[in-house]
Amino acid sequence: MRPCATKKTVFLIAFAGIIIGGGIYGFRNLGAWLVVSDPLPSSLDVFFTLGGEDSRLVYSQELYARYPRAIWLISYPSAAISRALKKEGFDTSRIAVVDTCQNTRSEIAFLSQRLSLAFPHLFRPAALKAATTGDSDDSLKIGIISNWYHMRRIKVIVDRQLPKGAYSLYYLPASIATDPYRYSYKKWWRKKVVRSIVFLEWEKILLYLVRHV
Numbered sequence: 001m002r003p004c005a006t007k008k009t010v011f012l013i014a015f016a017g018i019i020i021g022g023g024i025y026g027f028r029n030l031g032a033w034l035v036v037s038d039p040l041p042s043s044l045d046v047f048f049t050l051g052g053e054d055s056r057l058v059y060s061q062e063l064y065a066r067y068p069r070a071i072w073l074i075s076y077p078s079a080a081i082s083r084a085l086k087k088e089g090f091d092t093s094r095i096a097v098v099d100t101c102q103n104t105r106s107e108i109a110f111l112s113q114r115l116s117l118a119f120p121h122l123f124r125p126a127a128l129k130a131a132t133t134g135d136s137d138d139s140l141k142i143g144i145i146s147n148w149y150h151m152r153r154i155k156v157i158v159d160r161q162l163p164k165g166a167y168s169l170y171y172l173p174a175s176i177a178t179d180p181y182r183y184s185y186k187k188w189w190r191k192k193v194v195r196s197i198v199f200l201e202w203e204k205i206l207l208y209l210v211r212h213v
Contacts, residue, residue: 031188031198036151036171044070044170046115047143050107050154051075059174060145064090070143073114075101104154105208108161115142116163123165140167148173148185149197153205160212 044067049060057074064072072095074081079099086092096114101107116123122140146154151171158169184194 031185034149034152036155037173038170044143045141046071048073048111049145055174056145075107108157112162143170143172145172149201
């Protein structure tokens with residue numbers, strides 16, 4: 001074999017190895033890429049629980065106790081949940097329920113509207129300037145609660161739908177104590193239910209990007 005042909009063969013083998021290795025790495029991390037998780041902040045002003053599994057509500061109840069000054073917003077199919085929480089001893093004056101959201105986009109639209117109405121000063125040019133220079137004392141701390149597999153799609157939608165303002169966002173997936181699949185993303189392909197979740201989330205993310213870029 002001629003030297004140039006040998007070099008070409010080696011290059012093709014190396015290139016194929018890189019492609020295959022990259023494909024395997026990407027496939028193994030399809031679940032991990034869906035995870036967006038921030039450490040719990042020292043305080044929260046508002047946290048929003050998106051509709052879905054009960055594990056989100058259970059975890060949110062823990063956060064409600066942890067942050068006694070925070071306003072808790074809940075997306076739930078029935079406003080009657082307020083009565084149930086009140087019976088459990090929760091101070092419902094700090095709880096607001098929206099039962100009209102149909103999907104994640106409408107939930108983030110609700111959050112955007114709620115923040116703009118409740119804290120209009122945070123979205124004014126002066127507040128934005130102060131936030132970018134680090135001189136703002138009015139920065140609102142907002143937590144977003146869902147399950148681990150949902151967080152990346154939420155962030156994609158938030159980045160496009162939530163107006164820029166003097167606030168800090170914290171993505172807080174339900175903890176392992178309340179979400180039995182919290183760490184399943186590490187070996188997501190091993191369980192059928194988790195595989196279905198991961199593929200469905202990727203499908204939804206790609207569809208959203210195609211339609212809303």
